[in-house]
Amino acid sequence: MSTSRPQTRIQKKNKAAILEAALSVFSRHGFRGATLDQIANEAGLSKPNLLYYFPSKVSMHQTLLSNLLHRWLDPLIAIDPEGEPVEEVLAYVLRKLEMARLFPRESRLFANEIVQGAPNFMDQIEGELKVLVDEKAALFTSWMETGSLAKSDPYHLIFSIWATTQHYADYDAQVRIILRPQEDTHFADAAIYLETLFRRMLTPVPGLK
Amino acid sequence: MSTSRPQTRIQKKNKAAILEAALSVFSRHGFRGATLDQIANEAGLSKPNLLYYFPSKVSMHQTLLSNLLHRWLDPLIAIDPEGEPVEEVLAYVLRKLEMARLFPRESRLFANEIVQGAPNFMDQIEGELKVLVDEKAALFTSWMETGSLAKSDPYHLIFSIWATTQHYADYDAQVRIILRPQEDTHFADAAIYLETLFRRMLTPVPGLK
DNA sequence: GATAAGTTTGACCAAATGGTCAGAACCACG
DNA sequence: CGTGGTTCTGACCATTTGGTCAAACTTATC
Incomplete structure (x- = not known):
């Protein structure tokens, strides 16, 4: 209920620069x-100036994490219960791969948080995440029961x-070294490979009941 | 060539305790x-005592990483060029899953290192790793050419x-929450699911040339 | 059980780190 | 332009951190 003032031009610019730098670091x-100091350097601001915009280090981190959640869930939400099952799941795979390509830092931020036991997440x-996963797992199960998706454990499928x-985001350093010749x-x-992998997994085999 | 003295009883015990604690932290x-301080606490030793056994923090970390490498490569080495291709790769999958179950801390240590751009690895x-991967990728390719393994990109298969x-080791915290009822x-x-996933991917389809 | 080697520790240090604050500099707007 | 709010900074602080060291305590060996 606090009557929060609108952000000034400078506030908008600097808050964005700080979050950008904080995400990287x-x-x-x-x-x-x-x-x-690292974050201040990367943002091109002084350390006390960071703390003018965010009250503490943890508040920067929390802001990043909560900004992240929605972007992370959107591809899962976009799975359409009315669509063609195999194609819907494959489209989800490709959307997730695209996220890894376009937002590798966000993926690593998430990975870091989970590896540490998700203390702030x-x-x-x-x-939200569990509810959504349960919902989509149920959708997958119903597709499997009608025979439009090959049977398997829906949770492990999602994992x-x-x-x-x-x-491809989290292990980027390793992937690049091993694939050096085809880095670009x-x-x-990966898109071609993963589409094959999951298409073979998900396409129902007509001969089996 | 240095004439290194044999370790005493106490040295053996305390070095092991320190590495164990350091791995956890x-x-x-x-x-x-x-x-x-955290490592010293967990090992039940004082901080200066840690530094009696290891010259610095980095040396503990380096020791852990180089101990890790061989354990990490062994399952890949064990793939037998003379074996039945599909079964060899599936056995590799299950061996890797077993590693994630038995040595989750080692897996997370590795993950942490790669996420940070692998500065010390x-x-x-x-x-060693790249050479071995190249070798096994070539083996997979030769199996694919003789038709005993379905064709796909061998590097992305390994990834x-x-x-x-x-x-299952790195994202343990997330997995446990989402699967709460079947935690145990x-x-x-996962073994059942992954065996199905990769069997479908790898089994050659007779109808295709 | 003396003695030399191996082991442990409290006290200490310099550097780094998250954070504060008074005031200076800047900016928008009448 | 001047004035009130906004933005920025240098100097500073308490705590944490990796690491040192001399001295004390154990342990093995003869």
Whole structure:
């Protein structure tokens, strides 16, 4: 209910610059490993100036995490219960891969948080995320029962989609070294591979009941 | 060539306790996020005592990483060029999943290091790991050419195996929350799911040339 | 059980880190 | 332009952190 003032031009610009820098630093070094000096440097501001816009280091981190949640859930929400099942799931895979390509820092921020036991993200995982996953798992199960999707464990199916796509963001350093010659095409190659992988998994085999 | 003295009883015990504690702390908080006080606490030793056994914080980290490399590569080495292709790769998948179950801290240590751009692991990834991956990728390709393994990109195949299996160690916190009711059986369920996923991917379809 | 080697610790240090604050500089607007 | 709010900074602070060291305490060996 607080009558919050509208942001000034400078506030908008600097808050954005700080969050941008904080995302880079937190996603590489984790919360504890990141320092305000690094963030200030990268944002082109002084350390006390950071703390003029955000009351503390944790508040920057929390802001980033809650901004992240919606972007992270959107591709899952977009699965259409009225669509063609195999194509809907494959489209989800490709959307997730696209996220890994376009927002690798966000993916790593998330990875860092989970690896550390999700100390600041538990609530959201237990809440919105779990509800949504349960809902989509139920949708997958109903598709499997009508025979329009091959039967398998819907939760582990979702995990395998997350794992394979996020791998290209989180393990970027490893992927680049191993694929050195084809560095520039590796996302396109991954898309082809993953579409095959999941199409074979999901396409119902007519002979089986 | 240095004539290194044999370790005393106490040295053996305390070095092991320190590495054990360091593994726990580094794997949760990353290198920068871990503190010597935490490690000392967990090991039941004083901070100066840690530094009697290891000259610095980085030396503990490096020791853990190089101990890790061999355990990490072994399952890949064990793929037998003389074996039945589909079964060999599936056995590799299950071995990797077993590693995620038995050594989750090691997996997270590795994940932390790669997420941060592998500052202390580059050499080994560029060296031994890349050579071994190239070798096994070539083996997969030869199997694909003789028709005993379905055709696909061997590098992305390997990535997808790593990603899906390590997910259960690295994203443990998330997995446990989403699967709460079946927490205790989730590795067994994952084994069934992943075997199906990769069997469908790898089994050659007779009708296709 | 003396003695030399191995082990442990409290006290300490310099650097780094998150954060504060008074005041200076800047900007929008009448 | 001047004035009131906004933005920025240098100097500062308390705490944490990796690391040192001399001295004390154990342990093994003869």
